[in-house]
Amino acid sequence: MSDIELPCFLSRPKGPIRGGIVVGHEGTGLNNHVLRFTEELAAEGYVAVAPDFFFRSGGPKEYEDFWEPIKAATGEQLKTDLAAAIALLREHGATRIGATGFCMGGNMSYRAALWADDLGVDAAVGFHGASIVNELGELRCPTLLIWAGRDDYISREDIDAVEAHHPGISVIYEEAGHSFMRDDADSYHAESAADAWPRLLAFFGEHLAQS
DSSP: OOSSOOOEEEEOOSSOOOEEEEEEOBTTBSOHHHHHHHHHHHHTTEEEEEEOTTGGGTSSSOOSSTHHHHHTTOHHHHHHHHHHHHHHHHHTTOOSEEEEEETHHHHHHHHHHHTHHHHTOOEEEEESOTTGGGSOOOOOSOEEEEEETTOSSSOHHHHHHHHHHSTTOEEEETTOOTTTTOTTSTTOOHHHHHHHHHHHHHHHHHHOOOO
16 A cells, blocks of 8 residues: 555644644554544644554554564655655644654654754654664754653663663653553553643743744
């Protein structure tokens, strides 16, 4: 299914636009949480878009190999898709661009910060970004990284290595587990999520303000 343009879920505010945000989904693909999160950002004044990075391997479906669609959505292809999503945000009036996401989407947000000069990204917030420790580089825009202290998929050693490379940009919710922002999952940690949401809004509010 590669002969179509990047499929996206777009949500936009009725009133003035505060900026545009790309929302990166987890390794399970576009899910209800990502769609709601996109709508919630729109309710805060942002044009928000959640691309389906898995469309080349069949879009939202069950995969026999969990890693199959993830491998098809990395490297230069991911950069191309990010550029397409950002172009869509600009078409809808966004002049300042942010990136955020969860797990695989958190990794996407980190890469967006590395590619910020090329893509025109102004700020990034990544939630429990998978494999960031393997891709450490020079951040080209303000970046906030949010982690779970009880993450079964990302070790504390990896988090510490990221923090050592980028001092002062990480927040760790010690009592939370992986996917703690997903309010439809057993891993949801209400207290951490309630703190992370206004933290994200404050960060984007500072760095994405449009004139």
